Amino acid sequence: MMMNQMNQAQLLHWIDMVSFAVVDITEYLDTHPKDEEAIKYFNHYMDLRRSALRAYAEKYGPLTIDSANPENYWSWSNVPLPWEGGSC
Amino acid sequence: MRNYSMTRPMEARCGCMPERSSMDSDFALAMAYVPWQYFDTVYEPDKALEIGTIFPELDKPFLAAGRCGRP
Numbered sequence: 001m002m003m004n005q006m007n008q009a010q011l012l013h014w015i016d017m018v019s020f021a022v023v024d025i026t027e028y029l030d031t032h033p034k035d036e037e038a039i040k041y042f043n044h045y046m047d048l049r050r051s052a053l054r055a056y057a058e059k060y061g062p063l064t065i066d067s068a069n070p071e072n073y074w075s076w077s078n079v080p081l082p083w084e085g086g087s088c
Numbered sequence: 089m090r091n092y093s094m095t096r097p098m099e100a101r102c103g104c105m106p107e108r109s110s111m112d113s114d115f116a117l118a119m120a121y122v123p124w125q126y127f128d129t130v131y132e133p134d135k136a137l138e139i140g141t142i143f144p145e146l147d148k149p150f151l152a153a154g155r156c157g158r159p
Binding site: 016017018020021024025028031032035037038041045 | 134
């Protein structure tokens with residue numbers, strides 16, 4: 001399923017998956033900083049995470065302050081967060 | 089017959105002592121060793137999130153100390 005076809009819960013789950021891949025490969029790279037295959041894996045999932053966070057922020061509000069990008073409305077503190085029912 | 093109850097070595101009491109092996113002399117006593125990990129096959133991200141690691145070689149049941157874990 002393409003990212004733009006996902007509903008809010010599916011997109012949030014996608015973000016959880018790619019973010020977990022980033023976290024786990026980060027721990028590996030901490031002890032293997034020259035492993036080029038692992039760096040490729042990191043870059044791949046980091047790109048997916050960034051674009052998913054951007055897509056989520058555009059539709060449902062920012063999950064991190066990095067994707068807040070306010071223009072004329074401060075959505076950061078004014079949209080329901082996932083644990084406040086924001087993804088239900 | 090002599091009574092060995094206070095002097096028998098551990099292996100005689102519980103059978104839990106490892107056998108001596110030819111590797112013993114390669115490792116210093118009291119040092120811990122972690123084998124080097126290599127980046128090879130990884131789980132797909134949906135399975136990795138469910139299991140808790142992207143690395144199949146680190147996918148262990150971790151059932152010690154009364155913790156719940158996958159069988």
